[in-house]
Amino acid sequence: MVQADSVPSAALLNRYGSSCPRYTSYPTADRFGALGGAEPWAALKDIRALSLYVHIPFCRSLCYFCACNKVVTQQYGLASSYLEQLLAEARSYRDRVADVPVVQLHLGGGTPTFLNDGDLHRLVEGLGETFNLGGEGREYGIEADPRTLELESLATLRELGFNRLSLGIQDFDLTVQRAINRICTAEQVRELTDEARRQGFESISYDLIYGLPHQNLDTLRGTIDQVMELAPDRIALYHYAHLPERFKAQRLIDTDAVPGAAEKVEMQLAAVQALEEAGYDYLGMDHFARRDDSMARAARDGELQRNFQGYTLMPADALVGLGASAISYSADGYWQNHHRLKDYNAAIAERRSAVFRGWQLSADDRLRQYVIMELMCRLSLDKSEVARRAGAAFDDYFAAERARLEPLKADGLIEEDADRLWITPLGRWFVRHVAAAFDAYLARRQETPRYSKVI
Template identity: 40%
Template sequence: MLDFDKFTKYSKPGPRYTSYPTALEFSESFDYDAYLSKLHSQDPSRELSLYFHLPFCKNACYFCGCNVVFTSKEDKKERYIDYLTRELQILSTHIDVNRPVIQLHFGGGTPTFFDADQLHRIITAIKSHFKNFAEGAEISCEIDPRHIDEAQMKVLSDAGFNRVSFGIQDFDDKVQVAVHRVQPYDITKTAMELARKYNMVSVNVDLIYGLPHQSLETFKKTLDLAISLDPDRFAVFNYAHVPWLKKTMRKIDETTLPHPAEKLSIMRYTIDHMEERGYKMIGMDHFAKPEDELFKAIEKGELHRNFQGYTTKGGADLIGIGLTSIGEGADYYAQNFKDMESYEAAIDAGKLPHERGVALNEDDRIRQYVIMELMSNFKLDISRFERLYGVKFAEYFADAVEALKPFEADGLLTITPSSIECSTTGTLLIRNIAMPFDAYMKRHASSDKAFSKTV
């Protein structure tokens, strides 16, 4: 059993490390010319990963931290398709579109808020520029089960989409009403059946713990209902309550949110219950069946993490396309405009809609490697790190190793001259374990509104 008093002491604001440096370090000093320079100098032997942000939703889900545009107007979606097509045309003049594409992902918003014909036109525009999709490419789409029909699923399947992710969050009626997302089990089951009918090789479902009115007992029921759908993967996220960033979160009554100890008990139960049902934990908050490629990757220590989540496809240049999308190269991150007016104005001027980003220096890249290894594989091969970067780990990270000693004393990890390895309990606090390696944390230490809490 967990000593909750001991482990809730680690509940403090911290990054989720979908990037390092985090988005807080992005700035407009990484300007348009800097971004073009990075695009033009990309290694032609590196493969491509494409992320498309389709930002529209019909209604607000109060827990959501995504960049969305709420609308019910068809003309807004049609206009966005036009600008997305023009952005692709501009992008094709700045990168080698013949490089192999190993990943394509539609995120949102609600990508399937676009109807079958609209999805078809978006995909056609993409493939008119990017024609070299690698064999076995990972082509995926996030789906709201309340907004999917057979025509849309057929369009995705015919276009080569082989992975989908369904948002569930929670099946409890009281929780669903509190977060403004009423989604009966039968609707989700129908969506799952469509995915299987159209041969999606991997189906993920998203759950969130830490939502209003949740308890261990209510979440047990949600978990069993979700497992009954037999997904290939699970993402079980810790709800990030950041009402100072997301206005819709202010509609949530904070007195109904579960205590950190309750959240830890939910996560601890989830890990045990998933393993009993044949799923294994991979990376932070994620689970997969043993035959899934993500599970095979973590066994080999080859799991990677980026803005699209966990993947086996490392070493590719990620290009973000669409409103607010983030791209990642070997030594930079770049983000498009977040507001539609600026996004459209850039494209009208014949430019990519780049707003800000960050160029990584050598120290950033060294720390990025360590943090992403810990976040992805829950361990760090120090010998391999030293071979790659030519620095002595114990000297370079003396302060971080010292900061991790309390974690080791609490049984959260083991540090040897050749490795750092998290215990099963330590994986629950992997964000905390990664934070001592973050050179920028001191800058944000005095703010309790920079990040969500780790527990």
């Protein structure tokens, strides 16, 4: 049950509603640049477990709220030729990665289930020719669009080893669905959820969004009631950031129908209270898990990890991202493929590297990466461990950061003593702001906001 003092006031949500990075990486991807002679992928030779991410950018229709890197098309042939490029890129890693188990495989997009069953087979079997897909206790996840995912495809996905299914619901209210051009009934989702359970998917996750056009407290409550009946294992509740000047698709949304900041705060509070009362734990960073789910247990035991796809239970030393815009990382740094399909396809077809930017980590980056990960996943910092890694006392190394944290401390979001700094139950709502205090690049920057608003 939610403790009254761990629910933020509307005033607090407003105060910390400013834009803030999500820290799926540190430094954040907007810092990446030319790698010069650096080769962060060289560290792939010395790892014990690997994550794989595959980006499938195609969608059959445009959702007006979307800010993803996608290609809306009805031409299936584009996907078939892209698959060839993906597998060629996978093969380019053949001599560059240690022969270690892939503990996580994640298909994201776009819409990964744009691929037909035959091509899904071709993809996974092709990946298996380069990577060791036989890992024990592996997490294989796929993002699916419930409007187009066929019930029969769930059996194919299970056969290929997928055990986690993420369904993009967003909202069940028809007026909202019309305004975002994404119509999907609760019945379709129920059928898919039931069949996925029958097929033995271990985790079913729903994505929901608040702040969409025509949404209000009543419609959102209605959606959450329907979601609770279906009882997914995990829920991601995202905030819709209306930025039509940046995202062309959003210009198709009537700005006057988008709820204002105060209304969005009310919706967020109502949604979170309803989820917690229904037996979901708030993990932080928009994610919830049913109290009996392995992710919720891991959060309670301080064993959560975080990667580009969000929270995870399976630690890997490196991630290889395949496809347009995909990001990879190793202990030495990050590298990212071309965003545009045309540039990515051309690079692979001409046997050039598809990488267009990256980042080689410095010792200071690694330390801050560790600190931010600890805050995101364990909500706590062991100052002596940080000092050991820094080679200097925590309070001295991070004197400027501690000064930046003072207002957060005054608001009751963090506490500290001589040995530890920790995020309070109230502070869980503002983890990104606590982490941001340790972001050296953000502190140096005086630019217009470019990250998604927390509210």
